[in-house]
Amino acid sequence: MDPSRKRTIRLAVALGVAVLLAGALVYTSFDAATEARQPSELLAGAAAGKSYELTGKVADGSVQRGGEVLHFRVRDRGGTASVPVQYRGTVPDPFREGREVIVKGRLHDGTFVAQKDTLVTKCPSKFTKKNSS
Amino acid sequence: MTDLGRALLIIALVVSAYAVFAALYGARGGGREWVTSSRRAIYSVAALLTLAGVLLESAFLRNDFSFGLVADNSSTTTPIFYKLTAMWSSQSGSLLLWVWVLALFSSLVLLATRGSLREITPYATAVLGGIATFFCALLVFKVSPFTAIANPPAEGAGLNPLLRHPSMMFHPPMLYSGYVGFSIPFAFAIGALITRRLDAEWIRATRRFALIAWAFLSVGILLGARWSYSELGWGGYWGWDPVENASLMPWLVGTAFLHSVMVQEKRDMLKVWNASLIVTTFTLALLGTFLVRSGILDSIHAFGASTVGGWFLALIALVLVGSIVLIVSRLDDLRSPHRLDSLLSRESIFLLNNLALVGLCFVIFWGTFFPLISEAVTGERSSLGPPWFDRYTVPLALSLVLLAGLGPLLAWRRVTVSYLRRALGLPAAVAATACVALALFTDAAQSVTSLILFTFAAFTVTAVLSEYWRGVKARRTMSSDSYPAALISIVRRNRRRYGGYAVHLGVVVLLVGVAASSAFKTERDVRLRPGQTAQVGGYDVRYVRPTSGLSNEKLEFGAVLDVRKDGKRVTLLRPSRSYFASQDASMGTFGRFFRGESTSEVGLAPGATRDIWTAVQPDLRLLNAPLREANRRFADAPGDVQALVIAALSERYVRRAPPATFRVIVNPMVTWIWIGGLIVLGGALIALWPSALAARRRVTSLYAAKLGRELSRA
Numbered sequence: 034m035d036p037s038r039k040r041t042i043r044l045a046v047a048l049g050v051a052v053l054l055a056g057a058l059v060y061t062s063f064d065a066a067t068e069a070r071q072p073s074e075l076l077a078g079a080a081a082g083k084s085y086e087l088t089g090k091v092a093d094g095s096v097q098r099g100g101e102v103l104h105f106r107v108r109d110r111g112g113t114a115s116v117p118v119q120y121r122g123t124v125p126d127p128f129r130e131g132r133e134v135i136v137k138g139r140l141h142d143g144t145f146v147a148q149k150d151t152l153v154t155k156c157p158s159k160f161t162k163k164n165s166s
Numbered sequence: 167m168t169d170l171g172r173a174l175l176i177i178a179l180v181v182s183a184y185a186v187f188a189a190l191y192g193a194r195g196g197g198r199e200w201v202t203s204s205r206r207a208i209y210s211v212a213a214l215l216t217l218a219g220v221l222l223e224s225a226f227l228r229n230d231f232s233f234g235l236v237a238d239n240s241s242t243t244t245p246i247f248y249k250l251t252a253m254w255s256s257q258s259g260s261l262l263l264w265v266w267v268l269a270l271f272s273s274l275v276l277l278a279t280r281g282s283l284r285e286i287t288p289y290a291t292a293v294l295g296g297i298a299t300f301f302c303a304l305l306v307f308k309v310s311p312f313t314a315i316a317n318p319p320a321e322g323a324g325l326n327p328l329l330r331h332p333s334m335m336f337h338p339p340m341l342y343s344g345y346v347g348f349s350i351p352f353a354f355a356i357g358a359l360i361t362r363r364l365d366a367e368w369i370r371a372t373r374r375f376a377l378i379a380w381a382f383l384s385v386g387i388l389l390g391a392r393w394s395y396s397e398l399g400w401g402g403y404w405g406w407d408p409v410e411n412a413s414l415m416p417w418l419v420g421t422a423f424l425h426s427v428m429v430q431e432k433r434d435m436l437k438v439w440n441a442s443l444i445v446t447t448f449t450l451a452l453l454g455t456f457l458v459r460s461g462i463l464d465s466i467h468a469f470g471a472s473t474v475g476g477w478f479l480a481l482i483a484l485v486l487v488g489s490i491v492l493i494v495s496r497l498d499d500l501r502s503p504h505r506l507d508s509l510l511s512r513e514s515i516f517l518l519n520n521l522a523l524v525g526l527c528f529v530i531f532w533g534t535f536f537p538l539i540s541e542a543v544t545g546e547r548s549s550l551g552p553p554w555f556d557r558y559t560v561p562l563a564l565s566l567v568l569l570a571g572l573g574p575l576l577a578w579r580r581v582t583v584s585y586l587r588r589a590l591g592l593p594a595a596v597a598a599t600a601c602v603a604l605a606l607f608t609d610a611a612q613s614v615t616s617l618i619l620f621t622f623a624a625f626t627v628t629a630v631l632s633e634y635w636r637g638v639k640a641r642r643t644m645s646s647d648s649y650p651a652a653l654i655s656i657v658r659r660n661r662r663r664y665g666g667y668a669v670h671l672g673v674v675v676l677l678v679g680v681a682a683s684s685a686f687k688t689e690r691d692v693r694l695r696p697g698q699t700a701q702v703g704g705y706d707v708r709y710v711r712p713t714s715g716l717s718n719e720k721l722e723f724g725a726v727l728d729v730r731k732d733g734k735r736v737t738l739l740r741p742s743r744s745y746f747a748s749q750d751a752s753m754g755t756f757g758r759f760f761r762g763e764s765t766s767e768v769g770l771a772p773g774a775t776r777d778i779w780t781a782v783q784p785d786l787r788l789l790n791a792p793l794r795e796a797n798r799r800f801a802d803a804p805g806d807v808q809a810l811v812i813a814a815l816s817e818r819y820v821r822r823a824p825p826a827t828f829r830v831i832v833n834p835m836v837t838w839i840w841i842g843g844l845i846v847l848g849g850a851l852i853a854l855w856p857s858a859l860a861a862r863r864r865v866t867s868l869y870a871a872k873l874g875r876e877l878s879r880a
Binding site for chain 2: 040054061062063066067098121122123124125126127
């Protein structure tokens with residue numbers, strides 16, 4: 034076989050493999066992704082047993098620690114609709130009432146039962162202006 | 167004083183814009199003196215920004231709260247070290263740092279190349295000046311680090327407690343130096359493309375800068391991981407968070423660039439690829455700077471919705487479109503006369519390593535931006551978690567470990583099969599032995615990917631060490647050096663090669679640490695009363711007693727933990743939680759001391775085989791009632807009385823000793839991640855240290871050039 038033909042075949046094989054891998058990447062990412070919902074969206078229609086990512090703010094006066102379980106409510110960023118959350122695991126340092134949080138879990142009888150260690154708190158940022166103080 | 171700072175920035179903006187103009191005008195026939203003038207303009211920008219930086223730092227040191235930045239990020243009680251580093255805890259301060267470092271790097275590279283690369287340098291100067299102009303404009307028009315406060319407060323807000331960790335203070339400047347450093351090879355690549363001087367000259371001139379940038383970026387990433395491990399209270403060092411990913415992506419493509427430029431230097435191949443890699447690296451570095459302040463992705467690093475996002479997007483688009491147009495229009499000049507001779511050659515291993523690194527970067531890019539992608543495609547904003555990342559990054563990382571050992575063994579051009587058999591024999595035998603031994607005598611077989619990684623690591627470590635050994639042996643046949651002297655001599659004669667090998671060793675050691683600690687860690691969350699014991703990973707952890715501490719800026723509640731194995735004491739750990747007083751009056755006079763920002767202080771016993779990592783979450787509920795009472799009775803009491811009340815309250819916590827929640831992690835081989843990082847840094851330093859040989863060559867060639875000039879004049 035002449036070398037230029039060999040090179041073309043090699044290139045075609047390499048491209049084919051790359052396309053296949055990219056396809057797998059795209060397919061699995063849509064498959065494995067968890068949808069992000071705000072409380073009001075979650076309450077409006079959540080598939081039973083499906084895992085969601087709940088985003089919003091920790092409602093004022095809602096944080097209660099009972100042993101290893103942390104109870105709090107997450108409300109919409111710009112609204113009042115809220116969902117009670119039951120959480121186990123590490124609580125990030127900046128977690129406080131009024132802070133924005135992201136937590137993964139499933140809706141179970143109206144309570145959002147979170148997966149262990151999935152709570153993420155956005156820190157009051159080294160880059161945003163403190164507006165309260 | 168703030169006016170002086172603003173004036174400095176405006177002059178810097180004008181001067182850097184002038185540098186762009188002068189460089190372009192000089193290159194387009196205006197004469198050499200314009201090019202020289204543009205170079206000096208860049209030096210002046212560096213000087214101006216240094217003045218601005220010093221002005222800002224001195225304001226921090228003097229507690230000058232008429233500077234908005236100082237009032238927001240510092241206070242009189244902030245320790246000096248954090249005052250000095252608080253500059254980059256804000257957006258405008260860190261942008262100032264960015265352009266300051268850029269101006270310093272640009273000056274250095276222009277100083278180093280002032281006698282050479284006559285055609286490329288003017289355009290490179292224009293590119294660097296253009297980037298500096300962009301950032302100065304940002305600082306002058308959008309986010310000024312020199313905002314003035316008309317009525318300065320008596321006390322500043324203080325530095326965000328989470329950032330009070332030494333590695334967090336070094337992390338941003340390291341990361342920025344890395345990002346910024348890649349603008350140097352980028353600028354020279356653009357210059358080479360414009361002037362069609364597409365041999366390896368621009369690569370040789372900026373190689374050291376690429377390596378310096380790479381080393382800074384590596385250290386920056388590791389310091390971030392270290393901070394996360396010892397400050398964030400979750401016990402991990404990497405979480406596939408967008409901001410972490412943003413720093414890893416340019417590192418990966420930059421690593422690919424450092425390898426593939428060697429193919430261009432040796433074989434005059436892969437020119438399009440190299441130009442594309444450096445453009446990608448620089449774009450990703452800009453993206454990394456931008457992502458932190460864009461607010462477009464959810465991250466633990468809260469990205470405040472910032473005002474500079476649009477500007478950054480415009481710059482990134484300009485860089486990308488401009489570079490692509492340039493590369494496409496120069497395709498004919500970029501074509502190489504050479505071809506890959508054989509799949510069994512060092513250049514084909516480099517090519518594979520490049521594909522793996524770029525593939526890794528693509529996977530991470532896709533995962534990081536998936537929330538935006540999925541929103542565009544399905545209308546739902548979805549995100550991808552660590553398991554998805556692991557599925558792709560683990561096999562790619564495994565292949566990279568293997569390639570890191572194969573590359574050094576193979577020669578350029580082609581190798582014969584019998585040569586290959588001889589070269590691979592020893593490393594393969596060691597790897598097989600290590601695999602069997604680990605499977606038989608340890609638990610490593612429980613995690614198949616870890617076992618594969620350890621096997622590959624054994625292969626690569628043996629391969630790299632045998633390369634050192636071969637060099638030492640060859641040296642000893644030529645001279646009568648002792649073994650250590652021979653080693654030092656070969657490294658000094660070929661710093662780049664042996665430094666690079668050391669970097670390979672370091673990366674492998676680091677990945678062994680990552681694999682062992684992620685597959686074999688034992689983690690437990692337990693609630694204990696004083697005196698109670700929990701078993702975690704073969705250790706008995708007893709909660710001995712609660713502790714409390716008081717200082718002028720924080721309250722501390724913690725615990726003493728007695729860690730024993732088989733009845734014998736291993737260590738005493740003191741994890742605690744610091745509570746920083748809030749300025750929020752609504753929490754009550756005393757409440758604000760207990761309910762403010764709090765951070766974990768981890769109790770850590772590092773070790774060669776395992777770390778014991780502990781964090782505590784004290785339960786302060788029993789102070790609720792006394793706090794309410796104190797707020798009512800002592801709200802108007804004088805300061806010293808209030809201090810006594812606070813001391814009494816924290817004393818009460820220690821006396822009553824309620825149960826506290828602990829997280830205990832027995833984490834194997836984490837220390838090796840940091841050791842691997844140090845080896846990487848050492849190897850990079852060896853590789854980029856100017857070699858005596860090259861310096862001599864440079865002096866001789868300068869002398870020859872001078873002689874030639876004089877002869878031609880005569």
